[in-house]
Amino acid sequence: MILLLLASAKKFCVLERMVQRGEWDYAITKPSDTIHGKTLGLVGCGNIARAVARKAKVFDMDIIGCDPGVTEQEVAKYGIHLLPQEKVLQDSDFLSLHAPLNRYTKHMINRETLSQMKPGAILINTARGPLVDEQALREAVLSGHLAGAALDVLNEEPVRPDAPLLGQEQIILTPHCAWYSETAMHTLLKSAAEEVVRALRGEPLFHPVSHN
Structure with a gap:
C-alpha cells in the first residue's frame, strides 16, 4: 500500500512511461506534492491498517481512521485518531481502504462518498475490489475531483478488456499482488x-x- 501511495503521489508511472518514450521533463507531473505532513485516512483499522499506519508515520503523516469495530484506545498506540467516516473522507489527502467485503461494504465508495472526499485526494484500495464503484471512481478522476487512484484489486479479476478504470493515466492498476x-x-x-x-x-x- 505504501508503494502505491508513493507512486500515485509522485506520478511515478507517468514519469516512467515518459522516459521510456525518450522524453525528459518532470513538469509533466505538475501539480504534485510531497506526502510529508499530509493526512492519510484509513477505512477499516484492523491489523493491516495498523501496519500501514506505523509505516506512514515515518513520513510524518497524520493518520485518521474509521472503524465501528475498534476503539480509540486500541488504535491510539499506532498513531491512528478515530473519526466518523464522513470526516475521514473530508479530511484525507490519501484514503486507503482496509474494510472487509460484505453486504454492508460493497460499493461503499460510490458517487455519494466520492463527492465527500477532499478535492485533489487520492484513493488507494488494496483490500477488496467491490468496495469501490469503479464507474463512479472513473468519473471522479476524469472530472478532476480526485487527483488519482491506485488499486491492487478490482471488481472483476482478471481485469476485463472493457473495465472502466483501464487506460486512465491518473489511475494505477496492479494485479492483486500487493501481498506477494x-x-x-x-x-x-x-x-x-x-x-x-x-x-x-x-x-x-x-x-x-x-x-x-
Whole structure:
C-alpha cells in the first residue's frame, strides 16, 4: 500500500512511461506534492491498517481512521485518531481502504462518498475490489475531483478488456499482488500447515474462521 501511495503521489508511472518514450521533463507531473505532513485516512483499522499506519508515520503523516469495530484506545498506540467516516473522507489527502467485503461494504465508495472526499485526494484500495464503484471512481478522476487512484484489486479479476478504470493515466492498476513476495509465500504456506497441525492436535487455533 505504501508503494502505491508513493507512486500515485509522485506520478511515478507517468514519469516512467515518459522516459521510456525518450522524453525528459518532470513538469509533466505538475501539480504534485510531497506526502510529508499530509493526512492519510484509513477505512477499516484492523491489523493491516495498523501496519500501514506505523509505516506512514515515518513520513510524518497524520493518520485518521474509521472503524465501528475498534476503539480509540486500541488504535491510539499506532498513531491512528478515530473519526466518523464522513470526516475521514473530508479530511484525507490519501484514503486507503482496509474494510472487509460484505453486504454492508460493497460499493461503499460510490458517487455519494466520492463527492465527500477532499478535492485533489487520492484513493488507494488494496483490500477488496467491490468496495469501490469503479464507474463512479472513473468519473471522479476524469472530472478532476480526485487527483488519482491506485488499486491492487478490482471488481472483476482478471481485469476485463472493457473495465472502466483501464487506460486512465491518473489511475494505477496492479494485479492483486500487493501481498506477494517469496518470503510472504513461504510464511503463508508455513502458517497454514502449522494451523492444520494445531487443529489435528485439538489445540487452540491462531486463526479460527467463524461460519456465523
